[in-house]
Amino acid sequence: MLMSGSASLYEKRKGVYPKAVDGFYRRLKWAIMAVTLAIYWGTPWLRWDRGPYAPDQAVLVDLAHRRFYMFAIEIWPQEFYYVAGLLIMAGIGLFLVTSAVGRAWCGYACPQTVWTDLYQHVERFIDGDRNAQLKLAKAPWSAAKIARRFVKWSIWLGIAFITGGAWIFYFADAPTLQQQFWTGTAAPVAYATTFVLTATTFVLGGFMREQVCIYMCPWPRIQTAMLDEKSLVVTYKNWRGEKRGSLKKAEAHPAEYGDCIDCNQCVAVCPTGIDIREGPQIGCITCALCIDACDKVMAQVGRPRGLIDYCTQDDAEAEQKGAPPRPVLKTLLRPRTIAYFAVWVGIGAAMLFALGARERLEISAQQDRNPIFVRLSDGAIRNAYTVKLRNMEARPRAMEVGLIDLPGGRMWTDTGSRETATTTVRTTVPADSVAKLRVFLMLPPGGPARTDFHFTLRALDREGGHVSEPARFERP
């Protein structure tokens, strides 16, 4: 049989025109927006003096030279696990925040939320508040509407451009790159990145908005799995609100109606266009603007605040049975949040310790494989190695390569000769770089086919430092 006539899988987007609101959470959101945007736009311009041999940008991902600078920390590619550690910390931090205060990341700090919020503010500034926006959306295309759209989109594009443009400054010296950018001499990838991020910011912040949270982002799904009955979520206290009805009806029949006067303000202010009174749902990013809106209405009608409030599921059940609301802070401290916090702090402390204790010099030795050994005219056997010395300090350092567990071994480099062979080789490694030495190592005739030994590397300056690398010497 033929399949026919199934329901459409595509749902057309319903426009969301959130109303302006004021209150504690709105102000908190303003503050967090200011801080996060300041961090994003300001960080590349912070300077950090690292001496003459390293860049002075505080945070710099120097892809060309394969270095990552973050204030006093400098990371080489082989130390990238520190960045992995940072990402793990970020992940556990999100677990911690989610189990304590639910989707606070979504509601306050996520770039999608912050930029959408900023764009909506611009929208209200140009088009007016919710009702004006609704009217304008329905209005036919007139000169005035086109003018408004043009102004709004121009401002959006401007914001998108400085957003996309700021990203590239994390990857090169910001003042230099800015100068190059405007004079058309920056790398093509800088322009391409700016273009792509400008476009995505414009589209995601201006048009897709809550669609990103509801359909594109995996995080709400992950978070649903991490929320439990002790996590704070924005809750409509239906036992208190229902049965909802207009103020007029409620005053006429006080026994029949609850506190909710069905004013719809919670829906009007919601940036994702949901009705919180339907219960917890995937569309709720817990921005808490409905709490602000509802509190204001409750104050106006002379009822206690908190008909919509941050509340855990457990507390909701208790309150329903008559218990008084529990203070928010009390819900934060519990075994799960403490455990997450302990893990988070533990990883952070371990990383700080590892960063503090790591050696800033390294040696690696690769033995020549073709030929493995060379017989010299007096019968002595010579092996050759490519020895790499890494100086990860931002200054040139004098270093000495030595041998342990190889009695009778004498070596020289390609700039020396057998006549100058000694038990150590000295060289100066330039700042923040790798020196490659070709080392010839010689042992008298006779002896086992294979001898395991170590190359050592010692810094000759005051700070010192000592590392070694296993190697082997082979004979016929």
Add this chain to the structure above:
Amino acid sequence: MADEKRIDPATGTQIKHHEWDGIQELDTPLPRWWLWTFYATILFAIGYTIAYPAWPMIDRATGGMLGWSSRGALDKELAARERQIAPIRKAIADTPITALPGHPELMQQAIEGGRAAFRVHCVQCHGSGAAGSKGYPNLNDDDWLWGGDLATIEKTITDGIRNPNHDATRQSLMPAFGKDQLLTAAQVDDVVAHVRTISGQDRPSAASRRGDKVFADNCAVCHGPAGKGNRELGAPNLTDAIWLYGGDAGTIHETVWNSRHGVMPRWDDKLDKATIRMLATYVHSLGGGEASPPAAVATGR
């Protein structure tokens, strides 16, 4: 049957005639865009076979109007690369080899160029690691028949060893002492015993003491009274641990009896000056390279 058109009521599309256990198939036409793309690819293919080599003929394919060929493209790439490195090659060719170590960057480029050229021209005999084999010298060690400084290596590569019909080639012709009856069989045995002794492989014996005299009369003129060899003549040092053909009694006997005349070709008729110079610096860098005599450095020879 064919004129009986059945239309699916839900989609308005024609239904194909066949039916399997009640399951029928819609005869959905190809989307227009798909069809036009398909036609476009056909047009493109026709144009492509006109522009580029495509149609097989009897002994070759059609050449294509653009005249493109993969060999031609490779030639172009190689020519571009050649143009890119031309200044380096010229600088190397213009710098006397004894002066090259004074320009570390140029020297490094010469060594790397030599490494590449060695892979093409030299590995057939000397091996990919330049470690040689029986009859073909190991270029990594510190034993040189003709000398191991830069200029000497360059001269050896340029003119070769025993290259026929080339006056400048290096020549050393050890006589076939046994085959040509310059020595008796017993004398050859004795001198072999002597060589085994001076190279520290055997203790002195009656035979070696007899061979001492034979050596002094016949061999010392080239190999030196102590058997240390002579680089002017390409006569190997017989006292060290390195043997081109082998240091056992049998091999030494064969060498004395028949002599050895290994040949290395001259390269100046096949490679340009810069390549030969680069090869010399590479061979010199392998670990056995010797310092240039002070006079050569001073005069830039």
